[in-house]
Amino acid sequence: xxxxxxxxxxxxxxxxxxxxxxxxTLVVSAPGNVAVxxxxxxxxxxxxxxxxxxxxxxxxxxPLLMRYVDWLGDAVTGDFGIxxxxxxxxxxxxxxxxxxxxxxxxxxxxxxxxxxLLLGFLGAFxxxxxxxxVSRGLALIGASTPTFFVGALMIYxxxxxxxxxxxxxxxxxxxxxxxxxTVAVLPAAVLSRVxxxxxxxxxxxxxxxxAKSKGLGRTAILFREALPxxxxxxxxxxxxxxxxxxxxxxxxxPLFAWQGVGDYFLAGVRFRDFMVVQACLLIFxxxxxxxxxxxxxxxxxxxxxxxxxxx
Amino acid sequence: MDKLNPLxxxxxxFPRAALIVICLFVALGTxxxxxxxxxxxxxxxxxxxxxxxxxxxxxxxxxxRDTLSRLIIAANTSLVSVGSVLIIAMTIGxxxxxxxxxxxxWVDDLLMRVVDVGLSVPSLIVALAVIGxxxxxxxxxxxxxxxxxxxxxxxxxxxxxxxxxxxPHIEALRVLGASPWRIYFGHLLPGTIGAVMVYATADxxxxxxxxxxxxxxxxxxxxxxxxxxxxxxxxLPYLESDPRQVILPGLALTAAVIxxxxxxxxxxxxxxxxxxxxxxxxxxxxEVAGWGKENSDA
Numbered sequence: 173x174x175x176x177x178x179x180x181x182x183x184x185x186x187x188x189x190x191x192x193x194x195x196x197t198l199v200v201s202a203p204g205n206v207a208v209x210x211x212x213x214x215x216x217x218x219x220x221x222x223x224x225x226x227x228x229x230x231x232x233x234x235p236l237l238m239r240y241v242d243w244l245g246d247a248v249t250g251d252f253g254i255x256x257x258x259x260x261x262x263x264x265x266x267x268x269x270x271x272x273x274x275x276x277x278x279x280x281x282x283x284x285x286x287x288x289l290l291l292g293f294l295g296a297f298x299x300x301x302x303x304x305x306v307s308r309g310l311a312l313i314g315a316s317t318p319t320f321f322v323g324a325l326m327i328y329x330x331x332x333x334x335x336x337x338x339x340x341x342x343x344x345x346x347x348x349x350x351x352x353x354t355v356a357v358l359p360a361a362v363l364s365r366v367x368x369x370x371x372x373x374x375x376x377x378x379x380x381x382x383a384k385s386k387g388l389g390r391t392a393i394l395f396r397e398a399l400p401x402x403x404x405x406x407x408x409x410x411x412x413x414x415x416x417x418x419x420x421x422x423x424x425x426p427l428f429a430w431q432g433v434g435d436y437f438l439a440g441v442r443f444r445d446f447m448v449v450q451a452c453l454l455i456f457x458x459x460x461x462x463x464x465x466x467x468x469x470x471x472x473x474x475x476x477x478x479x480x481x482x483x
Numbered sequence: 484m485d486k487l488n489p490l491x492x493x494x495x496x497f498p499r500a501a502l503i504v505i506c507l508f509v510a511l512g513t514x515x516x517x518x519x520x521x522x523x524x525x526x527x528x529x530x531x532x533x534x535x536x537x538x539x540x541x542x543x544x545x546x547x548r549d550t551l552s553r554l555i556i557a558a559n560t561s562l563v564s565v566g567s568v569l570i571i572a573m574t575i576g577x578x579x580x581x582x583x584x585x586x587x588x589w590v591d592d593l594l595m596r597v598v599d600v601g602l603s604v605p606s607l608i609v610a611l612a613v614i615g616x617x618x619x620x621x622x623x624x625x626x627x628x629x630x631x632x633x634x635x636x637x638x639x640x641x642x643x644x645x646x647x648x649x650x651p652h653i654e655a656l657r658v659l660g661a662s663p664w665r666i667y668f669g670h671l672l673p674g675t676i677g678a679v680m681v682y683a684t685a686d687x688x689x690x691x692x693x694x695x696x697x698x699x700x701x702x703x704x705x706x707x708x709x710x711x712x713x714x715x716x717x718x719l720p721y722l723e724s725d726p727r728q729v730i731l732p733g734l735a736l737t738a739a740v741i742x743x744x745x746x747x748x749x750x751x752x753x754x755x756x757x758x759x760x761x762x763x764x765x766x767x768x769x770e771v772a773g774w775g776k777e778n779s780d781a
Contacts, residue, residue, distance in 0.1 A: 321733035
């Protein structure tokens with residue numbers, strides 16, 4: 173158990189190191205002279221002398237390895253440098269933005285879990301009957317509809333036509349509903365298939381036959397025998413989907429005027445503000461690595477077979 | 484003709500609705516310039532945001548451009564960019580995959596680690612990071628998406644290449660003294676390309692989605708070139724007064740993606756040997772559902 177955890181932790185640290193190298197090289201290899209950009213930003217015309225001064229100031233003349241160490245040291249303490257566009261610290265409102273994105277992902281993950289379990293169980297309860305076909309059809313449509321189209325439909329349906337929820341803003345739970353639903357559609361569709369297929373697979377296994385011969389009903393078997401068995405698979409798939417939600421957030425946050433990390437990343441990409449792109453990318457990659465670690469531990473907790481293997 | 488019969492037999496097993504949608508999409512995309520009833524960029528501000536009429540079957544957008552023509556031309560835009568993305572991505576993926584499958588050893592390990600990392604980061608984030616560094620533009624978009632897409636075909640072609648390399652005829656060739664070049668270009672590469680092409684078709688749906696998403700974000704295909712995602716974002720400010728212009732391109736895109744996704748699932752299921760029991764089908768399905776998460780235990 174402890175061996176497993178320490179092994180995963182080491183693995184995650186290596187991945188974190190690689191992620192930081194990728195983020196660093198991305199910006200270093202960007203075309204154009206950073207010093208000129210900053211010199212122009214400060215209002216001065218980019219005179220060669222001033223550019224050289226700026227280059228000296230931000231450490232462009234140091235060897236690459238030194239620059240990497242400096243940058244990493246700053247990044248670890250939450251200092252991501254200065255935005256090329258605004259001239260302000262990149263990290264100024266990052267905590268606030270991370271909270272917004274966190275709210276989005278947490279709520280959507282919860283909704284996706286509940287919806288997918290509902291749809292998956294409906295299908296498994298009446299396999300190849302009408303509820304199964306409906307849930308399968310919903311999953312296909314949900315997995316194929318572009319997120320931005322889902323968002324537009326949500327706004328049109330719930331905000332313009334019925335005026336139930338506000339169409340933009342981040343003020344209170346009422347305004348969170350539409351973005352949550354929009355982000356949750358795709359993962360719910362994918363996960364419902366995982367649940368449905370996993371349950372069907374579990375229902376063909378010998379222990380279910382044993383349970384049947386003992387006289388257990390279908391409901392009891394589904395919930396008591398099959399559900400614990402698909403939990404590890406489900407958690408694994410959920411982890412992947414939560415990772416993907418960061419990408420969905422990039423689309424959904426601007427649509428609902430949420431000032432999250434995804435929105436920040438997109439703005440950075442639009443204005444080629446490398447420092448913002450770099451900071452957000454590092455946050456995303458760190459998030460994936462942490463999610464993967466948590467998923468591995470959760471699978472360890474829920475799957476006695478793996479637990480035995482490592483103890 | 485005899486060579487085509489197995490192909491038809493295979494096609495018959497695919498869901499007909501998906502095939503129809505895909506054929507329609509490809510036909511529309513290929514012949515769009517001749518099919519569009521009107522000039523897609525001809526503006527007529529007096530007839531802006533009009534409903535369906537004899538002149539404009541699906542109405543007009545806020546600039547008075549004919550929506551039907553724009554939807555049809557958008558299929559062309561989408562088809563061309565998806566084609567370029569997949570061709571570039573598959574070229575990189577097949578090269579990397581066959582090299583890994585041919586050499587094995589540390590080359591294989593290294594390339595597959597790269598593929599694992601590439602697969603574990605959402606493709607949208609990879610593509611946006613590339614665009615953020617290089618700057619927006621049509622070819623940047625295509626290259627960025629290809630960079631985000633190649634790991635998938637890389638992994639598949641590596642698996643195919645490994646299975647081809649373990650077949651007896653490769654060993655026989657070695658014994659006969661065939662050069663590595665002959666084995667690679669004469670036997671390994673052609674075999675892999677065929678297998679990967681099938682998967683690429685199934686992947687076209689997600690690629691079309693990615694092109695539309697980037698265009699929606701304003702970083703892909705630029706106006707006035709019609710593209711579904713870009714048409715949608717263009718009409719979004721008028722959602723309240725003219726929802727049709729938002730819903731039509733969205734529906735067109737969704738239909739295309741559903742077609743490709745259904746085909747993809749059919750391809751994945753079709754590869755099981757007969758007779759096909761329900762249990763085997765279930766196992767195969769779990770495998771398919773697990774494709775996305777494979778990388779998490781890398």
